[in-house]
Amino acid sequence: MISCNLNTYLIIAVFMLCLGLYGMMQHRSMIGMLISIELILNGAGLNFMAFNRFLAPDPVVGQIFTLFIMGLAAAEAAIAVSLIFAVYRKYQTSDPEQISDLRG
């Protein structure tokens, strides 16, 4: 029964974290980087839930923490999309490598 094993969930979470890191570095657009960040946050939430289910006595704490992460991820996505719009309006590009000057 691998669904009753803590390590299964941890390995999946590590996998999501590493794929998110990979995606964040190799994507050519800021939206692609945002997608990778969401993947990393998702892995973190899964980690909290797994530890809470198998090791902690109170099952409520991990759920609240994961809900917290979800809310923060939603807020972060809203801010990031609006920032991408603002940057796009100012520089007419969304390639992160071309946006390199400060106080433009």
Place this chain on the structure above:
Amino acid sequence: MAYGTLTEIFFYLFIIMIVFGALVAVSSPILMKAVMGLAMAMFGTAGLYLYLNSPFLALMQILIYVGAVCIMIVFGIMVGYTPKQLAAYAIGPKNTILALVTSLLTLGVLQLGLSRTQWVQAQGAGGGDCSLAALGEALMTRYGLAFELISVVLMIAMVGAVAITWNGKRRGLK
């Protein structure tokens, strides 16, 4: 078929969804496909939450991540990019070797730590009341501050998102 076997089969299905979705999300040069991969990975994670005794969180995962965040990213792609730019991004990835080395190194280090650690259960682990009623009660009593805090953060984020995207020319801003 036995109930236990069926749940195991679904567990493997959810894992395959996560792996495949995450791979598509990070490797597809077409942004719309990447968002679809992200949604698929989120859906698989929602399935895993069911196995972790939390159907409420599984539904929230679908509602918030698949329903809200992915739709917002889709809006970002459709509104913010011209078709020409979308075609330009589809050329290919950059920094592939660097990204590969970094992520594989992280994976190796974390796996090493994972395989060498002997997790110790706290007393009374795995028990307790994980119903929705207990969750709501804890949110209203013991974790009321966290609840209020996340509400304030979400509201400020909404206002900030509107303020950043606001054109502002009519008010004399740059």
